[in-house]
Amino acid sequence: MRMDEREKVRKPAGVKNRLSASCGQENPCKIPPSYRISSEALEKVKGLMHEDVSDTVAILKVLSDPMRLRILKALRIEDLCVCVFVELMNCEYSKLSYHLKLLKEAGLVDCTKEGNFLIYRLTELGGKMLDSVEKMHFSVPSSI
């Protein structure tokens, strides 16, 4: 299956910028004909490229911050008001507000007002995401 059809469709020498049927693009194909790849694989990969990953990326982005990750972990222990984070993270309200907003917009936490306090809690999604993250076994090779 490693042998492909790409060579077959090569245009006669001297025709620069030829179309490549295997790429299926209008523009000149940038994959050199000497690179062997099955058209099956190429098609599969091409399919992937149009897949929408924006939701995935959006949530991963929100998760990839130390402060936000700690907030989520803390909320798994107990619903907490902002003031607790302000104290324990040594952090201004405005900074926390910013991070809490991102978590909330991503649907990972929500909050209710109790008197002057705003109590944040983990949503179901938030809990699941945190679990997933912790199930990943992270071992970065060197220091990156």
Next chain:
Amino acid sequence: MRMDEREKVRKPAGVKNRLSASCGQENPCKIPPSYRISSEALEKVKGLMHEDVSDTVAILKVLSDPMRLRILKALRIEDLCVCVFVELMNCEYSKLSYHLKLLKEAGLVDCTKEGNFLIYRLTELGGKMLDSVEKMHFSVPSSI
């Protein structure tokens, strides 16, 4: 267990900036005494705050990019040379190089030279991380 000891340690009125034993910080505690939280919960949360999450964050950061995610997905189908990405993602070499470098530094991919081609492959870690990401069920509430 919701009743806490925080009230007990309140200093006499008029003493501003008192230490709060429940916070255990040297500085004045920012958690208002009217906010009720068990000292057990507070201790647990405080413990979390010192936990190191940098490896987790480092890998999540690398994963949270559409291009890098697509590269990983593609490499699960087959080892691929850079030229394939250049073609299918409509992207300059230098840009791809940048993203591939991040993936490599994170240990998610590696590569070997074959002639003039650089063939990238998913590492074991890369495969696991991709699996984990895909097992998360992402549903961002609104558009974030």
Next chain:
DNA sequence: ACAATATTTCAAATATATTTGAAATACTTA
């Protein structure tokens, strides 16, 4: 050796994310 090619590297330009501090909001207590 030479020219062509596939790729990386680097620095500058751009874009995005985060922090900061001041002002606004909304609730509570006096």
Next chain:
DNA sequence: TAAGTATTTCAAATATATTTGAAATATTGT
């Protein structure tokens, strides 16, 4: 009603990440 408090919001400052294009590198075929 006024004053205090917990929190958010906003805009400016800063920091970080990404893109871009030109030049460097390494390999190949001639």
